[in-house]
Amino acid sequence: MARPVELDELIGKIQSKTAVVGVIGLGYVGIPLVVEFCRAGFHCIGFDIDDIRVNALCDGRSYIKHIDEAKIKACLPLFTPTTDFSRLSGVDCIVICVPTPLGRHHEPDLSYVLNTTRTIAKYLCRGKLVVLESTTYPGTTDEEMRPILEAAGLKAGEDFYLAFSPEREDPNNKDYSTPTIPKVVGGYTPGCLAAAQALYDSIVVRTIPVSSTRVAEATKLLENIYRSVNIALVNELKVLFDKMGIDVWEVIEAAKTKPFGYQPFYPGPGLGGHCIPIDPFYLEWKAREYEVSTKFINLAGEINTSMPHYVIQKAIDALSERGKSINGATILILGLSYKKDLDDIRESPSLKLFDILQKKGAIVDYNDPYIPEMPKTRKYSFKKASVALTAENLSHYDCVLISTDHSAYDPEFIASNSLMVVDTRNLIKDSHKYKGKIIKA
Structure with a gap:
């Protein structure tokens, strides 16, 4: 033609x-x-x-x-x-x-x-x-x-x-x-x-x-499902290694010194952003038309979507050890965006953490230097404003939960002035210095 x-x-x-x-x-x-x-x-x-x-x-x-x-x-x-x-x-x-x-x-x-x-x-x-x-x-x-x-x-x-x-x-x-x-x-x-x-x-x-x-459509899905699956792997290992008394972050740092055959991925409180939490479900849905079960992809999705609940359970256990119930506990979430140094809250796991904690009766606030007020999203409408990150404010919360590792966050300042910190991003690397105050999740 x-x-x-x-x-x-x-x-x-x-x-x-x-x-x-x-x-x-x-x-x-x-x-x-x-x-x-x-x-x-x-x-x-x-x-x-x-x-x-x-x-x-x-x-x-x-x-x-x-x-x-x-x-x-x-x-x-x-x-x-x-x-x-x-x-x-x-x-x-x-x-x-x-x-x-x-x-x-x-x-x-x-x-x-x-x-x-x-x-x-x-x-x-x-x-x-x-x-x-x-x-x-x-x-x-x-x-x-x-x-x-x-x-x-x-x-x-x-x-x-x-x-x-x-x-x-x-x-x-x-x-x-x-x-x-x-x-x-x-x-x-x-x-x-x-x-x-x-x-x-x-x-x-x-x-x-x-x-x-x-x-071209499949290329985009492959790129992001690759990341989703590998993040799920390290999230699963995080849970296992924690029970074994091993710091997954130290393991990753050691493994990435290998100059071939390994690419580092990092655990966290869940997946965020517009693509990685969503793309696997698009392909899973389309695969049904061809009577194919995407077992590997589905499992990765299950692991990643379970991470906010894992983080909350770690916080509940740590509070319980200190004689506190999650019901009525005061929690400060550090970082609302899904990624450090951004103002982007699309599919942010911080929102899921906020929602779960509130439903369990906790009194929840947040700090994010890039998001002065929580905007309404398709799923959530919390109507909260960012709390100033001061020594006095930190000391008033039963638990400070680090969900996003913004560069503006000073690990030593946060650790020194908080009663307890649940760290999902390895922001506080020298956690042993703080006498059990830091819980890695």
């Missing part, structure tokens, strides 16, 4: 930077993309349903801690944030960066992706490129999105171009950012791949073309 004229025209517009790029979803994935497209010289329209986000961006303000406001301001001559999705009619390339959460029963929730796709379909015309970046199960782009986009009569690969390119953001990573991370790209047809690859070649160090959207 002859290559469509519209494809050459689109690639030409991309290469000349005259194509208008639309990014739907102005969050932790969308904003870094906007910055790079504008930096490369593209006019970029950013779409979001949140008026507060859009207004902040219009004023050149960043609502994400690790994204410097100077970068947002530098984009404004080329960047138009909006809640008006009718402006999709003036966009050549559309990149979708919306959430793909789990439902109540750990089933995939594609409502954001599919609602966005329906909106795009209203304004879709010949020669446009649509790329999904949201993490999902193999087949989403071809089987779920394509029929919606084709419903009005246009055909993917002939009239418009459809691709999947998984986001690989690691917020606040000092070594790798959007332009320096290779980009996997899969198209519905070779022409779709060519268009998407041309787009990403303009902003990233290297694109990795794969044979289909399904391969």
Whole structure:
């Protein structure tokens, strides 16, 4: 089949930077993309349903801690944030960066992706490129999105171009950012791949073309399930080694001196972030269609989701040894975000810890230097503000629970001024100095 004229025209517009790029979803994935497209010289329209986000961006303000406001301001001559999705009619390339959460029963929730796709379909015309970046199960782009986009009569690969390119953001990573991370790209047809690859070649160090959207979707799942399984392994070993009187952190430090055949992973209070706690369930759900049981992945998920309960039990046991009940105990959680030095609470295990402790009758507060107030999430609404981290405040709590090891936290200050510390991140490395006050969990 002859290559469509519209494809050459689109690639030409991309290469000349005259194509208008639309990014739907102005969050932790969308904003870094906007910055790079504008930096490369593209006019970029950013779409979001949140008026507060859009207004902040219009004023050149960043609502994400690790994204410097100077970068947002530098984009404004080329960047138009909006809640008006009718402006999709003036966009050549559309990149979708919306959430793909789990439902109540750990089933995939594609409502954001599919609602966005329906909106795009209203304004879709010949020669446009649509790329999904949201993490999902193999087949989403071809089987779920394509029929919606084709419903009005246009055909993917002939009239418009459809691709999947998984986001690989690691917020606040000092070594790798959007332009320096290779980009996997899969198209519905070779022409779709060519268009998407041309787009990403303009902003990233290297694109990795794969044979289909399904391969690209599976690549993202493999990357994160690999991490989930290995984190589950060290979490399970943490529990075992604790019973054996062995410090798992010391074991990991020793093991990682081997220069081959080993990569360190670290235990914690549970998994956080948008991808690692969610991706295994997406693949598990899709595997049922093929009558395959993902036993290894399921077991890892069970171990990781049990970690908050393990941490709470360690706290309960330690309080009991001191003659205290969890019911009525005062607990201070240090760190609300899922990762150190971030303001990101997506799927944070700290929220689960907060919820379990409150249900057991504890009086729970938190401190996080990056999150002054607890925002409402899909699962939780606690309406709490961060407590000042002072010596006096620390001494008033029956238990201080370290859930996130922010760089701002001084281990010696926390250990010296607390009655008891449950440390899930090995923040306090010289725990033996504090006469049994430090409980590793």
